[in-house]
Amino acid sequence: MFPDSPSQDRSSVRWFAVGLATLSLIALSVTSWILWTVKREQELVADLIRHLPPSDMAAAQELSGDLRSQLGLTILLVVNLVATAIAFTWLVRGYLNSERSLRDVRVLSADILASMDAGVITTDRDGNLTSINPSGRELVNLAGDEMGRPLTDLGSGHELLAKIQAEVSEHHQRIRDRDYVIVGNGQSKTLRAGCTLLRNQSGSEIGTVLHVRDVTQKSLMEDQLRRMERYMGLGALAAGLQHEIKNPLSAMSLHIQLLCEWQSEGAAGPERDKDVNETLEILRSEMKRINDVLDGFRNYASTTHLGRTEVDVPAMIEKLVRLLRPQAESQNVAIAMDLPTKSLGIVQGDSVRLEQVILNLALNAIAAMPNGGELKFKVDRSDDSLRIAVSDTGHGIPQEIRSQIFDPYFTTRGGGTGMGLALCDKIIQQHSGSIDVRTGPDGTEFTVFLPMEEVL
The missing domain is CATH 3.30.565.10 (Histidine kinase-like ATPase, C-terminal domain)
Known part of the structure; x- marks a missing residue:
């Protein structure tokens, strides 16, 4: 599922092991050659000693001692070779253990990603696809091997993925929860995508990671919840509107009744004119209050789009x-x-x-x-x-x-x-x-x- 690209550390360990094995083979070859040479020289010296006169025997014994010293050096080389072989054995054993552990970790991470219901997609710095888990393949409807190809080749409907990948690569800021809708087989699905930078162990930027989830059901539930909130809000708004308008209407009704009674009585005079004027002022004030309430309701209920x-x-x-x-x-x-x-x-x-x-x-x-x-x-x-x-x-x-x-x-x-x-x-x-x-x-x-x- 994910490419098995060796890391720099593993490559260094491999080259070190190869170098150590080469040195060990060279040391073994040199030691074998020295042993063979010393043995041959000892045989020649032994033949010479048998044919030498007694006067040359002292020089022959000194030469034989030099050969024994070389034999001691050879034994030391053999000891070093054995120690190197032991160290190499431990190194190979540790390397194999680390390879096994790394393989287990890789299998575990692959199993985790394969078990996720969200799609995980990685790209290089140029926006080319480097890996994708099974859920990601299903969500973006990817059937073949598209590794190495740009995100723009994922097909119609998924252009948002390439867009947010380019934004993250350019601005170095993560992006969360961008929704888009795709249509397939006569059905529409709502996908929610996000993107972050992908960095290696040294912190260097090597690409991006995109995560995609199917939020169709969640989106439907959120729409239903928003509709319920609107209905509840409209209920509270209607109750408040009824309360705010009922009070001034009651006051207006009372004062209109007073005006009607004064008109039926037919009484006139400065005092009655003053009462009428005060009543009319109250009516105007209450009318203004109703207008203010209705203006507030209109502004609150307005669905005018914002000019951004x-x-x-x-x-x-x-x-x-x-x-x-x-x-x-x-x-x-x-x-x-x-x-x-x-x-x-x-x-x-x-x-x-x-x-x-x-x-x-x-x-x-x-x-x-x-x-x-x-x-x-x-x-x-x-x-x-x-x-x-x-x-x-x-x-x-x-x-x-x-x-x-x-x-x-x-x-x-x-x-x-x-x-x-x-x-x-x-x-x-x-x-x-x-x-x-x-x-x-x-x-x-x-x-x-x-x-x-x-x-x-």
């Missing part, structure tokens, strides 16, 4: 601060900013909607400090997201209502519609982000997380 462009968040906050400063100074609220000096990343979003979110959070913060305080904006990075924090030094949010602050039509202010934070939460979710809140007696901090791209 590159958003300079620090510049956007500086612009909002200039807008807020007169109102903040009138309430004795100081504004502080902690903005980055260089770009942390690129945020793709709807600048108008994001301004609406930050402005709403800032206005809520100012309203929470009627006796003055400090409004602070902070922008920094958190993993792959841009973090925008808007904090105040107000009285905080009571524990018993913290879970309701993002619900539509929930408000603790008499003049509010209760749609501000609900709309903020929806806009941030449309940007694939999130919004969190931390509150206490020393103030409240709303934190917005927006996904961003790397600065190249």
Whole structure:
């Protein structure tokens, strides 16, 4: 399944073993030749001694002693050869054991990958296929041997794999959970892919690893869950809308009844005119309140697509601060900013909607400090997201209502519609982000997380 390419360490061990075996054979050959030469010389010396006169016997004995010294050196070489042979035997034994262990590990890793229900695909640095497990072959419908061919040859429907592989190779950032749909045999399947860099033991980049999963059933369940959440949200929204409209309608009905009674009585005069004018003003106020509620409902229920462009968040906050400063100074609220000096990343979003979110959070913060305080904006990075924090030094949010602050039509202010934070939460979710809140007696901090791209 996966190619058996020897590593550099194993290759070094092989060459070392071959070199040691060659040296051992050379040493054995040299020792054999020395032994044969010494033995031949000893036979010649023995023949000479038998034919020498007694006067030359001393020189012959000295020569025989030299030959015995050479024989001692030969014995030493033999001992060294035996020691080398023993060391070579242990080396070969260790090498065979390591090969067996490596083979067992390779078989185990192959079994693990073959047992996975997710597809695992590896490529080299040029995007050419180097390995794929059985689940991967099934998911991408690969029947033949495609090793060494580019990912773009996998066929129609799987172009996303080549795209994310190229992105990871270029930007050196992992990619998670990219969904795409393929159609085969009249059925559609949703696949979820991701990609990371592949590095060797020394940390050098040698390619990429792609993982592919069949999330068709999970995607269907997520769609059903989203539909259920929408239905539940619409139910809560309808209940809130009914409550918010019923109250002003009751007041309007009461005052219209009063106007009808006054008209039937036919009474006139300055006092009655004053009552009529007050009643008409109340009717206008309640009508405006109903319009505000309906406008909030329309904005919250709107399905308008976002216009995505590159958003300079620090510049956007500086612009909002200039807008807020007169109102903040009138309430004795100081504004502080902690903005980055260089770009942390690129945020793709709807600048108008994001301004609406930050402005709403800032206005809520100012309203929470009627006796003055400090409004602070902070922008920094958190993993792959841009973090925008808007904090105040107000009285905080009571524990018993913290879970309701993002619900539509929930408000603790008499003049509010209760749609501000609900709309903020929806806009941030449309940007694939999130919004969190931390509150206490020393103030409240709303934190917005927006996904961003790397600065190249």
